[in-house]
Amino acid sequence: MNNEKLTDNVSYDNILEIIRSDLPLIEIRHRLDDFHDRDIADVLQDLNDEEREELFKALGIERFSDVFSYLEDGAEEIQHMPLADAAEILANMDSDDAVDILDKIEDSSVREKLVAMMGDKASKNVKLISSYEEDTIGNMMTTNYILIQNDLSVKAAMRQLISQAEDNDNVSTIYVKDKDGKYYGAIDLRNLIRARENTVLESIIQCNYPFLRVDENITECIEDIKDYSEDSIPVLNQKDEIVGVITAQDVIEAVDDEMSEDYAKLAGLTAEEEDHQPIFKSAMQRLPWLILLLFLGMGVSGVVGIFEKIVMKLAIIVSFQSLVLDMAGNVGTQSLAVTIRILMDKDISGKEKLLFMLKELEIGAINGLILGGMALFAVTVYLCLFKGYLFAAAASIAACVGISLCIAMLVSGLIGALIPIFFDKIHVDPAVASGPLITTINDLVAVITYYGLAAIFLLEHVF
Amino acid sequence: MNNEKLTDNVSYDNILEIIRSDLPLIEIRHRLDDFHDRDIADVLQDLNDEEREELFKALGIERFSDVFSYLEDGAEEIQHMPLADAAEILANMDSDDAVDILDKIEDSSVREKLVAMMGDKASKNVKLISSYEEDTIGNMMTTNYILIQNDLSVKAAMRQLISQAEDNDNVSTIYVKDKDGKYYGAIDLRNLIRARENTVLESIIQCNYPFLRVDENITECIEDIKDYSEDSIPVLNQKDEIVGVITAQDVIEAVDDEMSEDYAKLAGLTAEEEDHQPIFKSAMQRLPWLILLLFLGMGVSGVVGIFEKIVMKLAIIVSFQSLVLDMAGNVGTQSLAVTIRILMDKDISGKEKLLFMLKELEIGAINGLILGGMALFAVTVYLCLFKGYLFAAAASIAACVGISLCIAMLVSGLIGALIPIFFDKIHVDPAVASGPLITTINDLVAVITYYGLAAIFLLEHVF
Numbered sequence: 001m002n003n004e005k006l007t008d009n010v011s012y013d014n015i016l017e018i019i020r021s022d023l024p025l026i027e028i029r030h031r032l033d034d035f036h037d038r039d040i041a042d043v044l045q046d047l048n049d050e051e052r053e054e055l056f057k058a059l060g061i062e063r064f065s066d067v068f069s070y071l072e073d074g075a076e077e078i079q080h081m082p083l084a085d086a087a088e089i090l091a092n093m094d095s096d097d098a099v100d101i102l103d104k105i106e107d108s109s110v111r112e113k114l115v116a117m118m119g120d121k122a123s124k125n126v127k128l129i130s131s132y133e134e135d136t137i138g139n140m141m142t143t144n145y146i147l148i149q150n151d152l153s154v155k156a157a158m159r160q161l162i163s164q165a166e167d168n169d170n171v172s173t174i175y176v177k178d179k180d181g182k183y184y185g186a187i188d189l190r191n192l193i194r195a196r197e198n199t200v201l202e203s204i205i206q207c208n209y210p211f212l213r214v215d216e217n218i219t220e221c222i223e224d225i226k227d228y229s230e231d232s233i234p235v236l237n238q239k240d241e242i243v244g245v246i247t248a249q250d251v252i253e254a255v256d257d258e259m260s261e262d263y264a265k266l267a268g269l270t271a272e273e274e275d276h277q278p279i280f281k282s283a284m285q286r287l288p289w290l291i292l293l294l295f296l297g298m299g300v301s302g303v304v305g306i307f308e309k310i311v312m313k314l315a316i317i318v319s320f321q322s323l324v325l326d327m328a329g330n331v332g333t334q335s336l337a338v339t340i341r342i343l344m345d346k347d348i349s350g351k352e353k354l355l356f357m358l359k360e361l362e363i364g365a366i367n368g369l370i371l372g373g374m375a376l377f378a379v380t381v382y383l384c385l386f387k388g389y390l391f392a393a394a395a396s397i398a399a400c401v402g403i404s405l406c407i408a409m410l411v412s413g414l415i416g417a418l419i420p421i422f423f424d425k426i427h428v429d430p431a432v433a434s435g436p437l438i439t440t441i442n443d444l445v446a447v448i449t450y451y452g453l454a455a456i457f458l459l460e461h462v463f
Numbered sequence: 464m465n466n467e468k469l470t471d472n473v474s475y476d477n478i479l480e481i482i483r484s485d486l487p488l489i490e491i492r493h494r495l496d497d498f499h500d501r502d503i504a505d506v507l508q509d510l511n512d513e514e515r516e517e518l519f520k521a522l523g524i525e526r527f528s529d530v531f532s533y534l535e536d537g538a539e540e541i542q543h544m545p546l547a548d549a550a551e552i553l554a555n556m557d558s559d560d561a562v563d564i565l566d567k568i569e570d571s572s573v574r575e576k577l578v579a580m581m582g583d584k585a586s587k588n589v590k591l592i593s594s595y596e597e598d599t600i601g602n603m604m605t606t607n608y609i610l611i612q613n614d615l616s617v618k619a620a621m622r623q624l625i626s627q628a629e630d631n632d633n634v635s636t637i638y639v640k641d642k643d644g645k646y647y648g649a650i651d652l653r654n655l656i657r658a659r660e661n662t663v664l665e666s667i668i669q670c671n672y673p674f675l676r677v678d679e680n681i682t683e684c685i686e687d688i689k690d691y692s693e694d695s696i697p698v699l700n701q702k703d704e705i706v707g708v709i710t711a712q713d714v715i716e717a718v719d720d721e722m723s724e725d726y727a728k729l730a731g732l733t734a735e736e737e738d739h740q741p742i743f744k745s746a747m748q749r750l751p752w753l754i755l756l757l758f759l760g761m762g763v764s765g766v767v768g769i770f771e772k773i774v775m776k777l778a779i780i781v782s783f784q785s786l787v788l789d790m791a792g793n794v795g796t797q798s799l800a801v802t803i804r805i806l807m808d809k810d811i812s813g814k815e816k817l818l819f820m821l822k823e824l825e826i827g828a829i830n831g832l833i834l835g836g837m838a839l840f841a842v843t844v845y846l847c848l849f850k851g852y853l854f855a856a857a858a859s860i861a862a863c864v865g866i867s868l869c870i871a872m873l874v875s876g877l878i879g880a881l882i883p884i885f886f887d888k889i890h891v892d893p894a895v896a897s898g899p900l901i902t903t904i905n906d907l908v909a910v911i912t913y914y915g916l917a918a919i920f921l922l923e924h925v926f
Contacts, residue, residue, distance in 0.1 A: 011671050034648075034670045038691050070690070165653045172635040172652070172694065185497075189635070189652070190628045207497045208474050226719075227533070228501050229712045231635065231694060248711035249692045252718055256689075259722035260804070266729055267800030268793055279822050283829040286797050293793055294834050297786040298841055305782040305850065315774040318781050319767040322906060323760040325785055329792075330731055330756055334749050337730030341723070359742050366746040371757050378761055387768065443785060 011039040019043065019055055028058040037063075041070035045077075056085075065092035075104030083110075087117035095125035096142040096250070102126065128243065137221070138214035140254060141235045141244030146174045150184045150205060154195045161192065172231045175242055176205050182240040185209050211236050212246060219344075222254050262344065265431035266337055268293075289436065296440040303444055307451035310459060316387065317454050320379065320401045321447070327371065328408035328446040332438045335360045335416025340431050343424050357417045364413020365406075372406030400453045408446040415441050474502040482506065482518055491521040500526075504533035508540075519548075528555035538567030546573075550580035558588035559605040559713070565589065591706065600684070601677035603717060604698045604707030609637045613647045613668060617658045624655065635694045638705055639668050645703040648672050674699050675709060685717050725807065728894035729800055731756075752899065759903040766907055770914035773922060779850065780917050783842065783864045784910070790834065791871035791909040795901045798823045798879025803894050806887050820880045827876020828869075835869030863916045871909040878904050 018031045032040060044055065044067060056064050068089050071077055078086045078101055090098040098118075105111045115123050125143040132138030146168055148160045157174070165171050171189055178184040186209035187201075195204055210228050212221060212235045225233060225246060232245040268289040304321075311318055342348065342356065376398045383394035419438050420430035481494045495503060507518065507530060519527050531552050534540055541549045541564055553561040561581075568574045578586050588606040595601025609631055611623045620637070628634050634652055641647040649672035650664075658667055673691050675684060675698045688696060688709065695708040731752040767784075774781055805811065805819065839861045846857035882901050883893035 014671075033666075034668075036669065036671060036673055036691065038673075039671065070692075162657055165657055169651070169653055171656070188632070190632055193634070194625055194628055203496075205497075206499065208477075208499060208502065210499055210502075226715060228499065229533075231711065248694065248715065252689060252711065252715050255715055255718050256722065259719065259726065263722065263726050263729065263800065263804070266726065267796050269797055269800060279825050280829065282801075282822070283826045286794075286826065287830055287833065289797075290790065290793060290830055290834055291837065294786070294790060294837060295841070297789050298838075298845065300789075301782040301786050301842075302845070302849070304785060305779065308778045308782070311774060311778040311781050315771045315778075316768065318774050318784070319764040319771070321781070321784065322767060322788055322910070323757070323764050325788075326760050326763075326792075326902065326906070327753065327757060329789075330753060331749075333730050334732055334752075337726065337732060338745075341726070359745070362742050363746045363749065366743065367750055367753055370750065371753055374754065374757060375761075378758070379764075382761065382765070386765070439789065443789070447785070 011035055012043055015040055015043045016046075019047070019051055019058075025054075025058045028054075029060065029063075032059065032063075037067045038070040040067045044068075045071060045073075061088055061092050065089045069093050069097045075101045078114075079105060079110070083113060083117060087114050087119075090114060090126075091118040091122035094142045094144050095122065095129055096140065098122070098126055099129045099139075102130070132214055135218050136214065137212045137216045137218060137235055137246060138244070140218060140250050141214075141246055142170070142250065143244050144168045145170050145232065145234070145242070145245040147242055148174060148176055150176045150178050150201065152201055153197075154192070154199050154201055154204075155197055157187075157192060157201055161189075170232050170245060170247055173209075175234050175245070177242065183211060183234060183236050183242050186234065209234070213237075214243060218254055219258060222251070222258055225251055226255065258344075262340060262431055265429075266333075266340070266435070268435055292436050293439065296436055297443075300440060300443045300447060303447055304451070307447075307455065310451055310455050314454065314458060316383070317397060317400070317451070317458070320397075321450065323375070324401065324405050324408055324446045324450045325443055327405055328412040328442040329439060331364055331367065331409045332412040332416040332442045335364065335413045336420060336434055336438055339417045339420045340434070343420060343430055353421050357414060357421065360417035361410060361414040364410040367413075368406035368409030371409065372402040375405050376402035396458055397454075400450070400457060404446065404450040404453050407449045408442065411445045412438075412442045415445070474498055475506055478503055478506045479509075482510070482514055482521075488517075488521045491517075492523065492526075495522065495526075500530045501533040503530045507531075508534060508536075524551055524555050528552045532556050532560045537564045541577075542568060542573070546576060546580060550577050550582075553577060553589075554581040554585035557605045557607045558585065558592055559603065561585070561589055562592045562602075565593070595677055598681050599677065600675045600679045600681060600698055600709060601707070603681060603713050604677075604709050605633070605713070606707050607631045608633050608695065608697070608705070608708040610705055611637060611639055613639045613641050613664065615664055616660075617655070617662050617664055617667075618660055620650075620655060620664055624652075633695050633708060633710055636672075638697050638708070640705065646674060646697060646699050646705050649697065672697070676700075677706060681717055682721060685714070685721055688714055689718065721807075725803060725894055728892075729796075729803070729898070731898055755899050756902065759899055760906075763903060763906045763910060767910055767914070770910075770918065773914055773918050777917065777921055779846070780860060780863070780914070780921070783860075784913065786838070787864065787868050787871055787909045787913045788906055790868055791875040791905040792902060794827055794830065794872045795875040795879040795905045798827065798876045799883060799897055799901055802880045802883045803897070806883060806893055816884050820877060820884065823880035824873060824877040827873040830876075831869035831872030834872065835865040838868050839865035859921055860917075863913070863921060867909065867913040867916050870912050871905065874908045875901075875905045878908075 015035055018028055068074060102111050115126055129139060146161055146164045148157050161174060174187040174189060174192060176184045176187060185205040185207040187204050191204040210233055212233055214235055214237050232247045234242045235244040235246060237243045269286060379398035379401050380394045383389040383397060384391060415438055420434040423430040423433045478498055481491055510518065531537060565574050578589055592602060609624055609627045611620050624637060637650040637652060637655060639647040639650060648668040648670040650667050654667040673696055675696055677698055677700050695710045697705045698707040698709060700706045732749060842861035842864050843857045846852040846860060847854055878901055883897040886893040886896045
């Protein structure tokens with residue numbers, strides 16, 4: 001638990017003191033009005049059952065539910081409560097937060113009981129959100145928004161806003177439907193507030209305000225949603241009716257999730273791991289990639305085996321195998337990471353992809369030349385000084401290392417871009433599939449170049 | 464450029480048609496009111512100079528500046544404009560957006576001229592934001608917020624809101640100062656709208672609303688800001704006065720930046736690369752990590768060199784070196800990635816760190832046993848069938864591979880967690896520093912275990 005807060009760290013003690021005081025409930029409630037839901041949530045999780053009961057009574061169901069939304073382990077807490085209380089809290093939370101908690105309850109019969117007890121409106125919303133697949137906009141949206149009719153007067157619109165604002169706190173954009181109930185546009189609250197009584201509502205409705213569809217894939221539209229920089233964007237069903245909104249808070253969560261996923265995939269983790277999951281589960285999640293790599297690695301071993309005879313005659317060259325392979329691997333990873341980000345962020349044309357691969361090839365070549373030169377120098381010095389080789393022999397071996405390093409890095413740069421672009425083209429997630437293949441191809445290229453050069457130049461000419 | 468939009472893709476053509484029409488300017492303006500700034504920005508970047516001029520006249524400076532904020536290459540555009548126009552646009556943009564553009568203008572004399580021409584208020588705001596260092600809250604904040612006095616009546620507060628809302632569009636939270644100008648609290652706009660005329664303003668002010676300090680480091684407080692899920696959080700200077708706010712949009716950007724940085728570091732990139740930067744610059748950015756790895760790799764090569772004699776006598780074991788090293792590397796990367804995320808997200812205690820390292824060790828051990836077993840089997844089969852080894856010899860070599868694989872993976876899991884925790888402890892960025900060291904240590908452990916086992920068991924007992 002991170003216990004830093006943005007409120008000077010005195011809030012926690014103050015809130016605790018208020019809750020533990022002998023003040024009448026109404027006074028406790030009144031004093032807690034001055035604190036942020038999140039800070040109260042922080043205290044809530046440390047309270048004993050009796051104090052919780054007290055807090056629940058003091059805050060009332062609505063505020064308590066708001067506070068409850070901020071708990072990190074809300075699902076666990078809710079399972080320790082009487083079903084009726086739990087259902088009431090869930091019913092008063094934002095429907096997407098309620099779905100998040102319900103999803104974490106493992107016992108499906110408890111889940112169903114809770115949903116049934118939540119009351120018609122809340123349970124309808126929860127069922128609606130749960131009905132969409134996990135990666136879709138519909139599953140991420142909240143049903144907390146203001147919706148008015150487009151034929152109202154400014155005054156009537158304001159009255160509608162005030163009445164709906166009691167239950168919905170996403171008020172900064174007000175959505176508008178036409179007489180058939182279809183999405184019509186959006187009003188910036190600022191414009192409604194500033195409108196005079198004789199202003200025609202139509203004149204402050206933006207009819208081409210962006211919208212999303214319930215079944216859109218989050219990954220595919222998250223960049224676009226970000227681009228609009230709005231506090232909320234409406235979500236329409238197939239009948240063009242608003243069924244929810246995506247808020248900036250949802251976007252923050254989605255961006256975080258997307259990036260964490262890319263990050264995990266780059267490291268060869270099939271899924272992001274949760275904090276306290278069992279060790280065996282973590283081990284199993286990491287296993288698939290490792291098994292694949294083991295078998296691909298066996299292939300590389302087979303290729304190294306071909307060069308057994310060279311190794312027998314010139315065992316010293318084995319020393320530098322790890323160097324050449326590691327460097328090729330590193331360049332490939334860099335290239336892969338850059339390529340993945342570009343593929344995720346943009347739609348790029350075929351020509352741009354070609355140019356991009358060429359760029360990665362050139363970067364590999366530039367760095368290959370620099371590092372190949374350094375290796376040439378360092379290996380020569382090492383062999384002469386520490387291994388007692390003559391300069392000519394040392395330089396030949398070093399040249400072999402330097403040249404194959406350069407070639408391997410150049411190829412790795414290209415492969416690191418080519419493979420993910422290829423997987424993206426055939427609609428396989430490049431972030432997952434590319435890593436193992438790139439490692440293997442780069443290893444093969446490096447091994448063949450290195451031992452191949454050694455076979456040609458060292459065995460025949462030098463020794 | 465990503466040209467997908469959330470508005471059914473017809474907006475672009477409609478907007479273009481309106482701009483190119485012969486309608487009077489006022490009518491063009493009126494019709495464009497129906498479209499989102501971002502969609503107009505999309506069209507703007509494809510317009511010729513004459514059409515831009517027309518659009519500028521039609522929209523007026525305020526709306527045009529709003530549209531301009533959405534341009535991807537605003538800095539470039541602004542440098543192609545007459546200085547006076549450019550300054551006027553910048554003055555009408557959110558101050559943090561203006562700073563972003565100004566920061567990208569390379570010629571400092573142009574920059575200074577523009578700031579000087581922006582008018583007192585805007586140039587003061589821009590100078591204020593620029594005065595804070597790049598990674599601080601002060602540099603990220605915007606000065607676009609509503610601030611009222613705490614002794615107003617609800618009606619007077621509403622009047623203030625309406626008048627300030629003309630210039631400021633972050634209205635969903637209204638900030639309150641006391642008579643000395645110090646930060647006093649925040650009002651949820653929803654509560655102000657719902658308040659009756661005789662409500663005391665004090666009763667709807669939340670006095671312990673979270674706040675930030677101008678000089679706080681973004682990385683250190685971003686998790687906390689996320690936790691509050693607010694549309695905006697005020698930023699105070701040392702005198703407890705509000706000088707700006709951080710909006711949810713800023714948080715989205717910051718989360719994106721932070722995660723991209725972690726991602727880049729995991730791949731051994733010193734900085735996130737921009738889309739169209741010169742190849743040489745990209746090459747140089749990737750070079751430092753590679754040079755470091757080259758020299759660390761030389762160390763590993765030196766250690767492999769020690770085992771030259773064994774290699775000469777038993778060249779086949781070289782085949783499986785890459786296998787053992789690659790697998791250890793993969794386990795280390797997985798462990799590193801998981802550790803980095805945990806270190807970034809949470810403050811964890813020393814005891815939790817120990818438990819965590821133990822967990823990574825156990826995961827390495829479990830997967831090491833599984834994969835070691837698989838390798839034992841696969842290598843035996845390979846050597847018997849393809850290399851003509853007798854079963855006893857093949858199994859001995861395979862046992863050597865399997866056992867060292869298991870040990871190397873176990874150690875790599877531990878090292879992958881230990882090294883970043885150590886760097887974090889001594890306040891060195893673990894995401895940057897850990898990679899090279901982990902690779903090297905893992906390589907060394909793997910090489911010594913593998914060839915060491917081979918030396919002990921294979922040379923003396925089998926052959």
